[in-house]
Amino acid sequence: MPEPQSAERINDFVIKLANVNGTGSASANSLLMKSIFRMGVPVVGKNFFPSNIQGLPTWYEIRVSRDGHIARSGRVDIMVAMNAETYRQDLSDVSPGGVLIYDSTWPRSHELVREDVTILGIPLAKICNEHFDGIRARILMKNVTYVGALAALLELDLEVIKQLLGETFARKPKLADANMQAIHLGYDYARDHFECPLSLRVESMDLTRDHIMIDGNSAAALGCLYAGVTVGAWYPITPSTSLMDAFRSLCAQHRTDAETGENRYCIVQAEDELAAIGMVLGAGWMGARAFTPTSGPGISLMSEFIGFGYFAEIPAVIFDVQRVGPSTGMPTRTQQCDILSAAYCSHGDTRHPILFPADPTECFEMAVAAFDLAERLQTPIFVLSDLDIGMNDWMCPLLQWDDDYRWDRGKVLSETDLEKAEHFWRYYDHDGDGIPYRSLPGVHPKGAYFTRGSGHNAEGRYTEDADEYREVVDRLNRKFETAAELVPAPVVVNSARGDIAVLSVGSCDGAVREALVLLGEQGVKLNYMRVKAFPFSGKVQDFLDRHERVFVVEQNRDGQLRKLLINETTTDPAKLVSILHYDGLPIGSDCILEAILGGLEKGAAA
C-alpha cells in the first residue's frame, strides 16, 4: 500500500461522520464541532439526516476553516464511517490523501480499500462493551469514543472537551464523567495505535471570540421575541418546527410572569397550515404581531388565505424554511425552491414582499424587520430561509440589540385619532404611498368596518363596481412600489472588473464568496450582489444595468430567482446566466467555481 499523499493542513479540512440516526451521534458530533469552535477555530457543521426517526443513515459534515469559509468545499478529508450499510459510498467519498476511521470490532470487506486513503480501524464497540454497562450507554458511548480518538488525531484540547461536557450535563455530573471516560478511551486508543496527530490537525486560534454557533431557526425565534410578537400559530413541519420550539422556550423564559405564571404570549398548535395562517391573520387584524413558521407544503396550503391577507391588507409574517420540493419532496434536504410560490402566492393578481436571510444573524435581524414591514405595509411578509440556514449550526458574531429601537406599528389610528376623524375610510390612499390607515377592533366605534376578501372600494365598503375595484388594486401596486423602498437593500461587493458579475441569494452566499476568492486567486475578479429582499430595490436594477453578464446562483432547478428578476426588473434576460444547484445538499463553492469558469470560457468563445 503506497503512502497516500498528504500535506500538512492546519485548521483547514473537512470531517464527515457517517452514522445511523437515533444512536445519539448528533450529540457526539456536535461536541466535536463545539470543541474546535472553543479552540478559537472557525468551523461550521452541516447535518444530512433522513426523514425518519431511527435506523437510517445520517451524515454530519464539519468544515474547519481558518479563513472562515462556511460553505461546503466538495472535499472530505476525514471520514468517520460508523454505518456498515453506507461504508462503500462513504469510502469512495473521501478525497485522495484523506483518512477514514471505522469501527474495527467487526471485520470489513477486503474489497473495500483505497490506496489513496489512510484507513484507521478502532474497535469502538469492543472498547465500549468492556467499559460500559447497559445497551443504552454502550450505543451512546461508541460515538463519544470516536470523538476521543479524533481528539488525539487532531490534537484537540481535552480541557475544552471536558468543560463542554460539564456544561451539557450540568445536572448529571455522573454522565459528564462517563462521557469523559469515553473520550479518554478513544484518545488513548488512538495515541497507542496511530501516529498522532495527523498532518490534518487543529491548532488554537483566536477567531471565534465574540461568536456563537447558532442555527437560523433559533435566531429567527429570538428575533420574534425581540420584535414583540405575542401570537404564534403553526403546524409542525420539517424543517421549520424548531423555530416554534425555540420561540416557545424563549417565551417561557422571558414572557411568563414569575409570580402568576401568566403568559404574555399565546402559541397555538393549529390543526393544519390553513388554520395556522388564519389564526395569524385573525391576530394581525386584532393588532397583535403574529407569525407562522412553515415549509413548502404549508405555503401551498396557505395560499388562499395569503391572497386574502394581500387583498384585505392584514399584517402577517410567514417564515418559510425551504426544503426540497416538489410535493413532500425530501423533507430533510435543502433547496431555495419556493421563491416564485412565495412572490406570487395565491390566485389572482398578487405579489408579496420577501426577505431572504443568508445566515442566522440575518434570520434574527430580518425577523425583526419583517414585523415592522408587515405592519408598515399591512400585508403578509415572507421570510424565506431554508433547511441549511434553519437547522444547521453556523458561526455568527454575537447578536446585537439596539435598545433605542422601537417597533414600527405603521399607520394605525388611535382612539383619539378616530374620535377626531370625520369619517374612517379603510382603503383610502391619504398619503400617496399606497398605504391606507387602519383601525383596530375594540378601539372606537368609528373605526368599525367589515374586512373582506371580496370586492371593496376605497371607503371599505362592498363593491362590484369596475372603477372602484380598479382603484383599490391599482393602489395595491403603488403600495408595492413603496415596499421596494422599505425593504433591506442588496449587498454589493465590487471588485476591479466591471463587466461581469455574480448575483445570488440567501444561503448561497458563503459558497459564492468562497468561489469569488478562489476566482480572484486565478485572476478573475467579479462583482457580486446578494439580493436581500423582494420587491427589488432600484439598486438591483442598477447593478443589472451596470453589467454585461450576470451569473445568477441559486438552489433550485428552474432558476426561480432569475425568473423573478426578469419579471420584476427591465433587464434583458439574455445577460442573466443561471448557475443552479438543486440536489438537496447545500451548494458548495466548488460547483460555483466550475460553473463560472465554464461560463466565462463559453462567453469568450462565443
Add this chain to the structure above:
Amino acid sequence: MPEPQSAERINDFVIKLANVNGTGSASANSLLMKSIFRMGVPVVGKNFFPSNIQGLPTWYEIRVSRDGHIARSGRVDIMVAMNAETYRQDLSDVSPGGVLIYDSTWPRSHELVREDVTILGIPLAKICNEHFDGIRARILMKNVTYVGALAALLELDLEVIKQLLGETFARKPKLADANMQAIHLGYDYARDHFECPLSLRVESMDLTRDHIMIDGNSAAALGCLYAGVTVGAWYPITPSTSLMDAFRSLCAQHRTDAETGENRYCIVQAEDELAAIGMVLGAGWMGARAFTPTSGPGISLMSEFIGFGYFAEIPAVIFDVQRVGPSTGMPTRTQQCDILSAAYCSHGDTRHPILFPADPTECFEMAVAAFDLAERLQTPIFVLSDLDIGMNDWMCPLLQWDDDYRWDRGKVLSETDLEKAEHFWRYYDHDGDGIPYRSLPGVHPKGAYFTRGSGHNAEGRYTEDADEYREVVDRLNRKFETAAELVPAPVVVNSARGDIAVLSVGSCDGAVREALVLLGEQGVKLNYMRVKAFPFSGKVQDFLDRHERVFVVEQNRDGQLRKLLINETTTDPAKLVSILHYDGLPIGSDCILEAILGGLEKGAAA
C-alpha cells in the same frame, strides 16, 4: 328637446338591459337574444350579475353584429332601464343618439334626462297588473312585455318569438300563451305610441344557420362526456358550477343504463376543493379519466395536491373558470388572472401544461385534448377558461365530432406487457421523451409500486439520494419539453406589415380581432398570434423573434401572460408591450384599439 342624431343602423348595435336579479329577467333577455339569433343575425350576450341571489342590480348586454363581432364595443345603443336604483348610471351609459326604455308606471325624476338620448316610457307594471293575476306572473311578465316592445321597435319576427316560447314551455302550453300575450301587449303598446321601427333595427339574414348559442361551461362538459370521462369531483364555486351541472345532466342522458338505471359515471360533490382534486388524482391513478371544475380560490386550495400530481405523475384535468381575484374578489366578474398561479402551481420547482380556450367551441375541443394530454404526459393539465367564456352565450358553429377519433391513453402497460416484462420501473425514461410508463392498480402484481410525493428514483423506490433525485426532476423537465410539442399550436394571422404584432390569449380574441379590423380600416396592419397553450411551442418563440414590438393583450393587472412569455422564451422583454384590462367586465375592442394607437404613436415619437 332637439332631435338626437341617429343614423340607420341595421343589425349593428348594442342593447343593454338593466334589471334586478331574481325577477326572471334573464329568461326574457335570453328570449330577446335568441329571437335575433333565429332571425339569422349574429349576436352575442353578456351577463353582468351580482354575487347574490335576489334584489341587486344585474345587466345583460346583447351585441347584434352583422359582421360577426363578438366583443364588447364600448357602445350602448338601446338601454332598457328596469332598475330605478341604477337609472342614473344606466342613462349616462347610453351612447349619444341612443334610446332608453323605462317603466313609466311610476314617474322618473326630472333631472334624469339627456338631450342626446331618446327616452321611451312604457307603463310595464301597469300593463301587466291589468292583464295578469298574481304577483309572480306580474313580475315575470313585465320583462316579457318589454321584449314585446323591443320586438316592435326593432322589427323582430313575432313568429320566431312564438316558436321559441313554444319550445321553452313545451310542457306547459298555457305558460307559452301567457308569455306570448305579454309579447303582444308590449308590441302593441310600442306600435301605438312610438314610431316603429327605430333607425336601429334587425333585418333577417342567413348568418346563423349551422350555429348554436352556447356557453363555454356546457361545451366543456360536453367535451368531458365525449372524452370518456367517468369520474368528476368538485366543490361548487362560481363561475365553474354550471360545468359540473351540465356534465351531470349529459351523463344522466347518455350514461345511464335505461333498463338498470346504472350509471357509467360517478360524480362526487366533495367537501371542498382539496378533497375534489384528491379524488381526481385517486381516480386518475386507478386509470379513470377524471376532472374537477373550479375557480381561483379552488386553485389555491388545490396547490399542494397539484404539486403531488406533478411529482408523482398522475393524469388529472382541472378546469379553472377564472373570475376576478385576488381572494374572493368579484365572483361574478371575469378576469384572466390565474395564469401564473396555474403555470407554477404549488411549492417547489413545478410547471404545468395549460390550455387556453378562446370560446365555447374550443372549450369543447380542448376538454377532449386535455384528457389525452393528461394521460399522454401523466400530469395535471389546466384548462383556463373564464367567466366570460364559461357563463355567457356565444355564437358558435355546430360542434363537430370525428367518429374515427380514439382516446390516447398514453403509455399504460397492459397485463400482458407486465407479464412479459422483466421488471417494472415506474419513473424510467425508456423513450427519451421524458415520459415513463405506468401501470394501473389491480392489473398485475408486477406493476405494483408505491406512488409517492416524496423523493423517489427512476425505479419508483423511495430515495433521499442527491443524484437519484436529480435524475427524476431533470427528466420532468424533459417531459415538459415534450409537452411543448404535444399541445395545440398558436393561431397566427399574418398581415402585410411585418414589424409589429399583437399577441393575446383566450377570451381576448374577439376584441383583438375586431380591433385589428378597425386598425386595418385606418391603414394599420398588424400581425396577430393567439397562444393556445403553455408550454409555448417553438412557433411562439418564432413569432416573438420575428417582430420588433409585440402588444400583449390580457385581462389582468400584472401582465401575467407577458411574464410567462419572458420567463419561458428567450425574448427580450423590452419589445413586449402590455395592454391590460382588469376591471371585471369583458375586454372591449375599443380599449384595445385605443391602446394600440397610443402605443404606436409613442413608439413613433420615441
Add this chain to the structure above:
Amino acid sequence: MSYMSKPRIAHPGLKKNALGLTRRDYEGGMSTLCAGCGHDSITAAIIQACFELAIEPHRVAKVSGIGCSSKTPAYFLSASHGFNSVHGRMPAVATGANAANRDLSYIGVSGDGDSLSIGLGQFCHAMRRNLDMLYLIENNGVYGLTKGQFSASADVGSKAKRGEINEQPPIDPVLTALAMGGTFVARSFSGDKEQLVPLIKAGLKHKGFALIDVLSPCVTFNDHEDSTKSYAYTRQHYHPALETDFVRPAEEIMADYDAGAAMSIELHDGSMIVLRKAAQDYDPQNRGTAFAYIKDKLRDSEFLTGLLYVEETAPDMHVLSHTADRPLVDFGWEDLCPGSSALPEILKRYR
C-alpha cells in the same frame, strides 16, 4: 353597485338599554338576502339579544366565512369590526383574534356548507379548544349562495331545485359538537325568536365555545322540480343558469311552541320538518345520554331544540394556555422586548 345603508333616524320614543342605546344602534347595513330568508330572522334575533344584553357594540368582533349566512354580519352591529374570511375558515380567524384580544365578545356566523363541508375540521378544532365565542350555524341544508347544491346537513330525501334527491345521511352539527367536546350545544329555529334570543344571550355569556345550530330555511333553493308550484319544472329545453333566474317573493316562517312540545313546520317548498322543544326535565349535563336522546329523536325525524348540552366549568383556550388576563394587544413594547441586557444569557447556550 355600492353598499346600501338604512337611514338611521333617532326616534325619541325608542326603548333604551342599560347603555342608553336603542335597538337601532345594534343594526347594520341593509340586507341583500332574498326576501323571507331565514337568515334575516336570525340577524334580527342577534340584534335583539345584543341590545338586551347592553353589549357595547364596538367591543364585539363579528367573524364569518363565505355564504349567504356569512354575509349577515354586515347586517347587524355596524359599530363592530367584522371579518368576512374565506370559505370555511372563520374558526381559525376567530382563534387568532381571540388569542390576541380576549376581552372582546366574538360572534361567529357560518352556514352549513361553511361549517360542515369545507370548514368541518376547523369547526371541530375550535370546539376542542373551547374557544370563547358564540358560533351560529345558519343551517338550511343547502349552499344558498352557489345556488342550491345540497350541503352535508341536507336530510335524506330532500330535493334540490334541479331535481336531484339527496340520499346521503346528514352530518348533524349538534351530534358533532357532542362528540368533539363542545361545552355549549344548542339548536333552534330561525323563526322562533322566543327561543332563539335567550339562547343567543346565554351563548354570548358562556365562557367557552357556544354553538347554536339554527335551522334557517332557504326560501329560494328548496323549490323542487315536481312541486306544482315550481317554476323550474315548466322549463324544458333551457339554459340551466336560468333556472334560478326567478326568486319567488316569500315571507319568513315563524314558529312558536312550548317546551316538551313538537311542532311541524311547512317550509316554502311544501316539505315539513318537525321541531321538538327539549322538555323542562331534559338533562343537558350528560354528554353521552344527550347524544343518545337527540339521535333517537332524529331517527324519528324530530329535531330536538333548546340548550341541549352545557358544561360551564370547562377551561377555555386561554385558561388552557395560561395566557395573561390582560389582552395581549394591550401589552406595550417594554412588556415584550427583553432588551439588550437579556441577550448575553440567552446566547450563552450557543457558545
Add this chain to the structure above:
Amino acid sequence: MSYMSKPRIAHPGLKKNALGLTRRDYEGGMSTLCAGCGHDSITAAIIQACFELAIEPHRVAKVSGIGCSSKTPAYFLSASHGFNSVHGRMPAVATGANAANRDLSYIGVSGDGDSLSIGLGQFCHAMRRNLDMLYLIENNGVYGLTKGQFSASADVGSKAKRGEINEQPPIDPVLTALAMGGTFVARSFSGDKEQLVPLIKAGLKHKGFALIDVLSPCVTFNDHEDSTKSYAYTRQHYHPALETDFVRPAEEIMADYDAGAAMSIELHDGSMIVLRKAAQDYDPQNRGTAFAYIKDKLRDSEFLTGLLYVEETAPDMHVLSHTADRPLVDFGWEDLCPGSSALPEILKRYR
C-alpha cells in the same frame, strides 16, 4: 439511501392459504420505523389478516397520508399498488380511486395527526359517504414523524418529550365516527393480535367504511422529562434538535385479555392506559347508546375495545350514486363516447 427489501426466500414448509400463497407473499419492504414501534405490530396483523382471507395481493389498493404510520403500507403487500398521498388527504384519494374501481379492496392507513388534525374533515366525509374501505388509525397520541408534538388524540395530562403537558381534551376517533354515521366502528390495541386480526378481517369484508382505531404506542416520543429513565432530562444547555437524537431500543408491547375484562398496559415511558374489551353482551347496533357507553368508559379512563358499532345494511357510496356494478375503469371507449350521431339532439337546445 435506497429502498431496502427483505430477501424473499420460499420455504417449502410454509403454510399456504386458499390461493396457495404463503404469509411471505403478503409482506412488504423492510420497515424503517423505530424498533418496537406499535405500528409495526399493526403491519404484521394486516399481513396476517390478508393472508388468512386469501385476498389476491394485487387486487388490494393501499392508501395512506403522511406520518410514520402512513409509511407502513410500504411494509406490507408489496404486490399491491400503494398511494402515499399528502398529509391528511388520503380519504379523498381513496374516494376517487374507489369511484373509478369499486372491485379492489382498499386498505387505508393513517395516523392520529393525519386523521384527526389536518385530515379531520376528509376523514369525517369519507365516513359520511360510507366509502367501502378499511381505515386504520394507528393512534399514538403524537406526531411521530415530526418528533413528538401532541396530536388531537393526546390524553389530558400526557407529557411530551420536550416536557409540555397536554391540557386539551382529546378528539376520540370512535366517538367521532359514531357522530358522523360510521357504519363499522372498532377499537383495538397494536399488541393485541388476537383481537386485531379478526377485526381487520371483518373490516375488510364490511361493505362500507370500516374504521379501526388502533392504539399504537410510539416508543420514542412518549419519553418524558421527569421520568428517571429519560435521557432528555439530563441535558440542559443544549440544542433542541439533539434531544431526540437518541432513540432507546425497545420491544413492542403485547396485550392479551378476555372479553369483558380490563387490562392496564404500561407504555414505554412508564405511563399506563387501560383497555376494556367489550363484553359478549355488548350491543354494537345502537349508535346512541354505544356513544353513551363508550364515553362513560372514557370518563373512567378506560378505552373500550372491540367492534363497537356496526350497521351492515347501510348503502355505500356506489349504491348511493347508482354506479354500475362493473368498475368504471373497465368501460371501453364505445361504452362511454356517445359518438357523432348523438350530437344533433344534444345541440338542439342551443339553437
